[in-house]
Amino acid sequence: MADAVAAPDVDGTAVHNSNSAALHLLDQYVEDGMLTPMQAATYKDKYTKLSSYVLETYKREKELLKKAKQLNGELLSEKIRLEKQSIRKSEELAMNSNLEKEKEKASKELADCVDRETILTYEITELQREHAELLTRKEDMLAENARQVEPEVRKMTDEIARLGDEAAHISADIHKEERRKNDLVARCESLRVANDALDAANNAEKKVLAKLRGDPERISKQADVVAKAVENLEHEIKRIQDRLSVVNTQCTTQDEKRKEADEVQKELNHKLDVHRDTIDQRQRDVDHVSLLLTDERQTHATRLGDRARLDLALRSAEMTSRRETDRQSSLIKEFDRLKKTLKKKTVQVDSAKSLLPNLEVQVTDAEHQVRAIQAENKKMAADHVDLKQDVDVLIARLFKLDTIEKAKVDELQSLSQRVKDYETELGQWVAEEAKQTKILALLSAQREMKARAASTAIDNEKATQQELKMKELVILDFAKKCNETNNRLKEFSALYDIVKNERNKYVNLIQASSQALAEMKEKIKILHNEVEVLRNESVAKDKALTKERLAHQTAQCSRDSLRLDTNKCHELYRIKQEQVEQQIVQIDKLNSIINVTEKDMLRLKKQYEIAVEARNSTGVQLIDRNDELCILYEKCNIQAKTLTDGELAIQEKEQQSRMLHIKLLDMERQIETIRKKVPLVPEYASKVLSIQHELKQERIVTEMMCRDLETPKNAERWRPLDGDDPDEEQLSAKLAFLEDRFNLKKEMLLEKELVLEEVTNLSDKLRAQAADGRGDTLQLAKKVNTFQVKIKETTRKMMATVSELSMFQATAMKLQQEKHDHEAAFDEAKWNFENGRAPNTQCEHEWYRLEAARLARDDRRALTPLLVPSQITRTTAEPRPNAYVPDELGIPKPYGGAAPFKPTLTGSTMRHIRPPQRRDIEI
Numbered sequence: 001m002a003d004a005v006a007a008p009d010v011d012g013t014a015v016h017n018s019n020s021a022a023l024h025l026l027d028q029y030v031e032d033g034m035l036t037p038m039q040a041a042t043y044k045d046k047y048t049k050l051s052s053y054v055l056e057t058y059k060r061e062k063e064l065l066k067k068a069k070q071l072n073g074e075l076l077s078e079k080i081r082l083e084k085q086s087i088r089k090s091e092e093l094a095m096n097s098n099l100e101k102e103k104e105k106a107s108k109e110l111a112d113c114v115d116r117e118t119i120l121t122y123e124i125t126e127l128q129r130e131h132a133e134l135l136t137r138k139e140d141m142l143a144e145n146a147r148q149v150e151p152e153v154r155k156m157t158d159e160i161a162r163l164g165d166e167a168a169h170i171s172a173d174i175h176k177e178e179r180r181k182n183d184l185v186a187r188c189e190s191l192r193v194a195n196d197a198l199d200a201a202n203n204a205e206k207k208v209l210a211k212l213r214g215d216p217e218r219i220s221k222q223a224d225v226v227a228k229a230v231e232n233l234e235h236e237i238k239r240i241q242d243r244l245s246v247v248n249t250q251c252t253t254q255d256e257k258r259k260e261a262d263e264v265q266k267e268l269n270h271k272l273d274v275h276r277d278t279i280d281q282r283q284r285d286v287d288h289v290s291l292l293l294t295d296e297r298q299t300h301a302t303r304l305g306d307r308a309r310l311d312l313a314l315r316s317a318e319m320t321s322r323r324e325t326d327r328q329s330s331l332i333k334e335f336d337r338l339k340k341t342l343k344k345k346t347v348q349v350d351s352a353k354s355l356l357p358n359l360e361v362q363v364t365d366a367e368h369q370v371r372a373i374q375a376e377n378k379k380m381a382a383d384h385v386d387l388k389q390d391v392d393v394l395i396a397r398l399f400k401l402d403t404i405e406k407a408k409v410d411e412l413q414s415l416s417q418r419v420k421d422y423e424t425e426l427g428q429w430v431a432e433e434a435k436q437t438k439i440l441a442l443l444s445a446q447r448e449m450k451a452r453a454a455s456t457a458i459d460n461e462k463a464t465q466q467e468l469k470m471k472e473l474v475i476l477d478f479a480k481k482c483n484e485t486n487n488r489l490k491e492f493s494a495l496y497d498i499v500k501n502e503r504n505k506y507v508n509l510i511q512a513s514s515q516a517l518a519e520m521k522e523k524i525k526i527l528h529n530e531v532e533v534l535r536n537e538s539v540a541k542d543k544a545l546t547k548e549r550l551a552h553q554t555a556q557c558s559r560d561s562l563r564l565d566t567n568k569c570h571e572l573y574r575i576k577q578e579q580v581e582q583q584i585v586q587i588d589k590l591n592s593i594i595n596v597t598e599k600d601m602l603r604l605k606k607q608y609e610i611a612v613e614a615r616n617s618t619g620v621q622l623i624d625r626n627d628e629l630c631i632l633y634e635k636c637n638i639q640a641k642t643l644t645d646g647e648l649a650i651q652e653k654e655q656q657s658r659m660l661h662i663k664l665l666d667m668e669r670q671i672e673t674i675r676k677k678v679p680l681v682p683e684y685a686s687k688v689l690s691i692q693h694e695l696k697q698e699r700i701v702t703e704m705m706c707r708d709l710e711t712p713k714n715a716e717r718w719r720p721l722d723g724d725d726p727d728e729e730q731l732s733a734k735l736a737f738l739e740d741r742f743n744l745k746k747e748m749l750l751e752k753e754l755v756l757e758e759v760t761n762l763s764d765k766l767r768a769q770a771a772d773g774r775g776d777t778l779q780l781a782k783k784v785n786t787f788q789v790k791i792k793e794t795t796r797k798m799m800a801t802v803s804e805l806s807m808f809q810a811t812a813m814k815l816q817q818e819k820h821d822h823e824a825a826f827d828e829a830k831w832n833f834e835n836g837r838a839p840n841t842q843c844e845h846e847w848y849r850l851e852a853a854r855l856a857r858d859d860r861r862a863l864t865p866l867l868v869p870s871q872i873t874r875t876t877a878e879p880r881p882n883a884y885v886p887d888e889l890g891i892p893k894p895y896g897g898a899a900p901f902k903p904t905l906t907g908s909t910m911r912h913i914r915p916p917q918r919r920d921i922e923i
Contacts, residue, residue: 022047023044023047025411025412026040026043026044027040043394046390050387050390050391053383053387054384054387057380057383057384060376060380061380064373064376064377065433065437067369067373068373068437069437069440069441071366071369071370071373072437072438072441073440073441073444073445074362074366075366076441076442076444076445077445077448078359078362078363078366080445080448080449081352081359082359082363084352085352085356086820086823088349088352088353090816090820092349093816097809100809104802104805111795111798115791118787122784133769137762137765140765141762144758144761279528283524286524290517294510294514297506297510297513304499304502304503305499305503308495308499311495312492312495315488319485319488323481326477330474333470337463337467340463341463344459395412395416438834624763624766624767627763627767628766628767631767825840828840829843
């Protein structure tokens with residue numbers, strides 16, 4: 001802090017010194033006549049103002065630096081709090097989303113429960129009403145049953161007494177029939193024994209006959225077998241003869257092949273010489289291969305080292321796996337501990353939530369203050385740049401005056417150099433101050449963090465005491481592991497010694513193998529001579545080998561065929577065994593399925609009985625309703641029929657009136673015609689007599705034909721039917737059967753008539769009850785319909801609200817994600833800015849663009865004096881008074897390159913474009 005405070009003091013003294021030197025220079029210029037006293041006074045006033053501005057700027061910078069330090073410290077603390085709050089807020093949002101989902105599920109279940117409750121209440125009221133009706137019906141039916149059944153019971157008791165007498169008579173008849181039956185059974189048994197003896201004799205005779213029947217067939221079959229064997233032998237002889245001819249042809253071919261083999265042998269001898277030359281070439285290849293062998297041995301040794309290293313790595317991996325398992329167990333314990341701490345943190349979160357609104361207000365106030373201070377800094381920096389430019393202009397003018405002495409010029413240059421040095425030193429001190437402020441902010445933040453850590457350490461003291469016991473156990477585990485690692489280190493050192501010894505052995509073996517290789521080369525030369533001798537022997541042995549190979553191939557073929565047969569048998573056995581196992585499994589499955597189906601069948605049987613009872617009850621109700629409907633339909637049909645009958649009767653009467661009118665007209669016409677035909681009556685009378693005579697003759701003929709047709713003696717008029725006429729016993733049995741059936745049907749008819757009478761009485765009562773309760777049911781149906789409509793409307797509204805909620809949730813989650821991304825980008829940009837980097841790539845590109853534009857402007861500014869001609873008039877006028885006016889004053893300034901413009905008028909095509917109309921979103 002002392003260094004930071006000392007820097008502005010030095011700068012202030014530098015400013016005063018520079019002002020005094022400038023005033024001395026101005027006095028000297030006035031004494032020398034270079035400036036007028038008025039000009040010197042104006043310059044002195046300007047310098048005093050500038051010095052006062054500089055002092056004010058330094059004071060403001062001090063104050064602003066202090067405020068910036070305070071705000072940075074507050075910002076760091078608030079950022080830390082905000083980060084914690086953001087983490088807590090994200091967790092709370094996740095919890096809220098889960099709670100909202102559970103709330104939606106619960107609301108849906110509640111709505112379903114309400115609907116079920118309403119339906120069940122309605123059903124309960126209906127069932128209670130039906131129960132009361134059934135109770136009343138039961139009482140009425142019991143009363144009617146008592147009234148109608150008592151006379152029937154008396155009749156039945158009389159009939160039972162009468163039937164008892166008849167049963168006594170029938171039992172006496174039955175005893176008589178049983179005695180007769182026993183006599184017949186004894187006689188039947190004696191006849192059965194005689195029949196069995198006859199059957200045994202018959203079977204013995206049949207067996208003898210069966211033996212004698214099979215002999216001729218057996219003899220004929222043996223003869224057929226002998227004939228077939230003869231034929232097979234003849235075929236076998238022919239086949240052997242064919243094979244012998246084939247063998248003869250093969251012998252001739254073998255002779256030819258032997259001749260060809262001799263020629264081939266000559267060619268092979270020639271090739272042998274060629275191969276000897278190639279052997280020498282191969283020897284050179286062997287030498288090359290020996291070199292490669294040494295290299296391979298070296299690689300083998302390296303591979304052995306790699307193997308040992310891999311073994312070590314494998315053991316270390318095993319160790320790491322054990323450590324990981326131990327670590328996992330420790331992490332599980334740590335997880336349990338963190339669960340406990342989480343509960344404590346939740347309590348702290350609730351306390352921090354209450355502090356959030358005040359902190360947010362403080363953050364917004366701090367942001368506003370920071371923005372105001374930044375605006376003031378920008379304005380002060382602009383004023384500072386303008387003052388520097390004015391000083392540079394005045395210094396340049398002083399240099400251009402010819403009357404100034406060289407000593408004063410040198411003094412001025414030295415003073416300007418000192419000013420620049422002081423400014424650089426000032427910049428260094430300012431940078432150092434900024435660094436110190438950052439360090440102080442970090443230290444303050446660390447202090448707060450340490451204070452929090454101290455508070456948490458006090459809170460965690462108890463937890464550490466509990467963990468201390470666990471750590472002691474962990475220390476014991478680590479001691480055991482340390483012992484294990486020491487033991488393994490000893491093992492690895494022993495392995496290293498073994499590998500080192502093996503390596504030395506392999507080096508000695510390599511040297512010995514190189515000596516043996518030289519000896520082997522000499523032996524190979526000796527062996528080449530022996531190879532020629534052995535080659536001749538190999539030719540002879542090749543021939544024997546071919547014969548042995550043929551025999552071996554035949555044996556292999558037979559062996560392969562036998563193996564194929566055995567493999568097929570094994571495969572068949574395996575397939576059959578698998579089938580047996582599959583069938584056993586299927587049997588178990590089917591048994592389990594049968595048990596399950598039996599249980600389901602019993603359950604379905606119970607359900608079916610319940611359903612049948614419900615169906616019977618509903619069927620009775622449906623029958624009652626159907627009867628009522630039938631009666632109504634019958635009444636309607638009767639009334640419609642009466643209407644149609646009335647209309648038909650009216651139509652018939654109208655037709656009868658028309659027909660009578662027509663007949664009347666016909667009668668009048670006939671009367672007129674008869675009046676005209678009165679002279680022809682005698683002729684008609686004679687015709688009538690002749691026709692009556694013919695009619696009598698025809699009737700006589702018909703009587704004769706009928707008599708001939710009806711008399712059975714006339715064989716030409718009938719034919720006999722196929723089949724047998726039944727006997728009297730059959731007809732009587734059939735008649736008795738039909739009489740029993742008729743009696744059963746009659747009894748069933750009587751029962752049904754009784755049931756019909758009861759059902760009609762009950763239907764009349766139910767009809768009267770239905771007529772009474774029809775109005776109530778209609779009102780209930782209307783109420784049910786209104787409730788259903790309301791339920792549909794409420795469900796539709798609920799679905800709409802649920803969809804709206806899902807949309808809002810989606811937008812909220814999207815905005816939350818965007819906020820999180822922007823916060824991350826802001827933190828990253830801030831960190832980059834604090835570390836002396838660009839906040840992001842866009843800012844970096846923008847800075848490059850601005851820097852390039854600035855450099856281009858500097859280049860153009862440097863080229864302008866070269867491009868301007870030397871004869872240009874230079875002004876010695878004083879600068880304008882508004883050139884150094886601050887921005888706060890509302891004095892107009894020239895626009896420059898970005899002058900405002902008036903927008904163009906809309907064209908004639910815009911009249912065809914309709915303005916957009918905002919539409920409300922309907923969900």
